[in-house]
Amino acid sequence: MNRRTTAIAAILVLIAGFAMAADPTRWVNVNVTEKTDGTKVEVHLPLNLVLSVLRSVDVENFHRGHVDLDIDDADMDVDWPELLAAVKQAPDGEFVTVESPDAQVSVRKQAGTLYIDVTETESENARIKVTLPMQFMDVLTITEDDQIDVAALLESFESFPDGDIVTVTSDDADVRVWIE
Secondary structure, three states, X not given: OHXXXXXXXXXXXXXXXXXXXXXXXXXXXXXXXXXXXXXXXXXXXXXXXXHHHHHHOEEOOEEOOEEEOOOOOOOOOOOXXXXXXXXXXXXXXXXXXXXXXXXXXXXXXXXXEEEEEEEEOOOOOOEEEEEEEOHHHHHOOEOOOOEEEHHHHHHHHHHOOOEEEEEEEOOOEEEEEEEO
């Protein structure tokens, strides 16, 4: 009887292991640590739950997965699809480097990934790192109404490699956003 129970338990463990390995659920993770008061916030949500929530919210600047951009210059006319395609097709290299008394900024493309690094030297001494695979450019859409389809961007996370998307380190807080 013990062998039979052990064998059944082993089979169930194997089945559960295969089911978990085949589970395509992606997770969106956010950790925030407030340095001033020691508050820590950890959020770990399945991507499909995040998408459902985004598509159900309609508030001031957020409409069912679309975020309004607050572009002040009404005369600004940017062909966003052309600009994003040009970034995707551009060769690897350093695109933008800014060094000023207030901040250092670097935008570069390397091995199919766009890296944006900002180091603020004034105020909170924030360091921001954004890492975006180039397939992000395929789904990033900015409408004529100056809205970004955030839900479509999050859907694309299904095909992204695991890893950090945004990290922020400052005097006041640390933030990490990643997918797995």
